[in-house]
Amino acid sequence: xxxxxxxxxxxxxxxxxxxxxxxxxxxxxxxxxxxxxxxxxxxxxxxxxxxxxxxxxxxxxxxxxxxxxxxxxxxxxxxxxxxxxxxxxxxxxxxxxxxxxxxxxxxxxxxxxxxxxxxxxxxxxxxxxxxxxxxxxxxxxxxxxxxxxxxxxxxxxxxxxxxxxxxxxxxxxxxxxxxxxxxxxxxxxxxxxxxxxxxxxxxxxxxxxxxxxxxxxxxxxxxxxxxxxxxxxxxxxxxxxxxxxxxxxxxxxxxxxxxx
Amino acid sequence: xxxxxxxxxxxxxxxxxxxxxxxxxxxxxxxxxxxxxxxxxxxxxxxxxxxxxxxxxxxxxxxxxxxxxxxxxxxxxxxxxxxxxxxxxxxxxxxxxxxxxxxxxxxxxxxxxxxxxxxxxxxxxxxxxxxxxxxxxxxxxxxxxxxxxxxxxxxxxxxxxxxxxxxxxxxxxxxxxxxxxxxxxxxxxxxxxxxxxxxxxxxxxxxxxxxxxxxxxxxxxxxxxxxxxxxxxxxxxxxxxxxxxxxxxxxxxxxxxxxxxxxxxxxxxxxxxxxxxxxxxxx
Ligand SMILES: Nc1ncnc2c1ncn2[C@@H]1O[C@H](COP(=O)(O)OP(=O)(O)OP(=O)(O)O)[C@@H](O)[C@H]1O
Ligand SMILES: [Mg+2]
Numbered sequence: 181x182x183x184x185x186x187x188x189x190x191x192x193x194x195x196x197x198x199x200x201x202x203x204x205x206x207x208x209x210x211x212x213x214x215x216x217x218x219x220x221x222x223x224x225x226x227x228x229x230x231x232x233x234x235x236x237x238x239x240x241x242x243x244x245x246x247x248x249x250x251x252x253x254x255x256x257x258x259x260x261x262x263x264x265x266x267x268x269x270x271x272x273x274x275x276x277x278x279x280x281x282x283x284x285x286x287x288x289x290x291x292x293x294x295x296x297x298x299x300x301x302x303x304x305x306x307x308x309x310x311x312x313x314x315x316x317x318x319x320x321x322x323x324x325x326x327x328x329x330x331x332x333x334x335x336x337x338x339x340x341x342x343x344x345x346x347x348x349x350x351x352x353x354x355x356x357x358x359x360x361x362x363x364x365x366x367x368x369x370x371x372x373x374x375x376x377x378x379x380x381x382x383x384x385x386x387x388x389x390x391x392x393x394x395x396x397x398x399x400x401x402x403x404x405x406x407x408x409x410x411x412x413x414x415x416x417x418x419x420x421x422x423x424x425x426x427x428x429x430x431x432x433x434x435x436x437x438x439x440x
Numbered sequence: 441x442x443x444x445x446x447x448x449x450x451x452x453x454x455x456x457x458x459x460x461x462x463x464x465x466x467x468x469x470x471x472x473x474x475x476x477x478x479x480x481x482x483x484x485x486x487x488x489x490x491x492x493x494x495x496x497x498x499x500x501x502x503x504x505x506x507x508x509x510x511x512x513x514x515x516x517x518x519x520x521x522x523x524x525x526x527x528x529x530x531x532x533x534x535x536x537x538x539x540x541x542x543x544x545x546x547x548x549x550x551x552x553x554x555x556x557x558x559x560x561x562x563x564x565x566x567x568x569x570x571x572x573x574x575x576x577x578x579x580x581x582x583x584x585x586x587x588x589x590x591x592x593x594x595x596x597x598x599x600x601x602x603x604x605x606x607x608x609x610x611x612x613x614x615x616x617x618x619x620x621x622x623x624x625x626x627x628x629x630x631x632x633x634x635x636x637x638x639x640x641x642x643x644x645x646x647x648x649x650x651x652x653x654x655x656x657x658x659x660x661x662x663x664x665x666x667x668x669x670x671x672x673x674x675x676x677x678x679x680x681x682x683x684x685x686x687x688x689x690x691x692x693x694x695x696x697x698x699x700x701x702x703x704x705x706x707x708x709x710x711x712x713x714x715x716x717x718x719x720x721x722x723x
Contacts, residue, residue, distance in 0.1 A: 182557050185554050185557075185560075186554060186555060186557075189550070189551055189554035189555070190551075193540065193543065193547070193551050196542065196543055196547065197540055197542045197543060200542035200583075201542070262537055262538070262539070262540070262541065263533075263535075263537035263538045264537075264538060264539070264540060266503055267538060267552075267599075268555065269503070270501060270502050270503050270522075270526060271526065271552070271555040271556060272523075272526040272527035272555065272556055272557060272603075273554075273555040273556075273557065278555070429505070432502075432503065432504050432505040432519065433505045434454075435453060435498075435504055437503065438503075
């Protein structure tokens, strides 16, 4: 009960605090537009002609990634610079619940961005959005959102550890879009990167989404991917939990909650 | 049992210097201090800039780990048993940071009321009372990014009182406050003492220390130089030649000013009466 109120109020603060930023509004509204146009042009003369699967989904995923993970990460440092990170960290509420609330807040905002992607692509290109297997698509979409959330919590903890880790976020931004197959299937990448891809829950859940968009029926492969998706989600959740325990001690030893 | 116990406390900061071949540099911020604060006491930590006052407070409020030594607050170790401490204490830091700038004062307080697990029924009433107490009621719904330095400081004060803490830690809480607001804060501190709360504060304002503190510790370079009541410290230094010379001069000046009030007293009176006048005109 108390935990719920901590999560909800962190979520509300997150949305208010984030939405008030003009830069964020710009990203929320304009970046889906740019991704949609770029992807549409990229695929114009290719043999892949599934508009929904590569353009709408690709642009939508890029928005999701930008809004959930990038904001969750950036927020940690914003809170550090404004000295509120230490305040929430030493409040009697669980920091894990606070962070969870923040990530849900970002997720809600980012869903809006995904919706915009669909609207933009429909308005600009007049192509119907076709989803062959709606129930499975919805399930896959849910799994994808959970993958992003779990992954952003993981990244956010690393950012709590030290402000120097901000550079990590800049390093993984674009590679992750490619490695997890946001905009094209990972099979076009060399074998060794495919192994890396498989370590991320997003890779599996995106595969599920693409399958449910393109094919009306589900096969064994679909359920294997789903098992991997859920498996990697659990692994990341457990890792995050371990990481938190480590970080709760480290930040107090290294005095990294505040700017020196 | 003392409500705050600091035993042989050390705290180092390790920083890295240089970009290509970073060198480690160790700063000894606190180097072996020991003191106790009794329940209901107002305890002052004094000392030069960089003496280690804020570091000590941050360890006590469970924000930092000690390098060695031990701190106990309410009988619990600040590093290891922090869960048993956090909901019973609070802190006020001077400065313009520490608020969500895109939220209003009320929203800031609401959020911390939730984090400090105030019952829903009491929450809004408590927030109204605190806003009234620090004098922010009429601006409570504006974003704090539009506030002046002192107004942000007032939000911090209200936030520090949100959970009605048993111990309040204050690090230069009057910094940036105008004399009237500083006096209000001193009154709040006295009121808290009447309610039996314990207060540990740092300030560079000696007048404040003399007026408020039951006991003070003077820290220099991370070590305690003196720990006593303000009166004893004064008495102890009375024989000092330098001070005697200075006193002679002060006495001469005072003879001239005997019947006069201080500028601060005059200022506070002036501001008060104009505030009262405004209030009368409005009603
Ligand atoms: N996060 C940090 N990293 C590195 N050094 C630090 C850090 N925080 C404080 N120090 C150093 O530790 C020493 C003690 O600092 P502290 O803030 O405790 O002093 P203070 O007594 O509160 O001073 P002031 O009156 O200026 O507020 C200083 O030399 C300071 O430079
Ligand atoms: Mg200080």
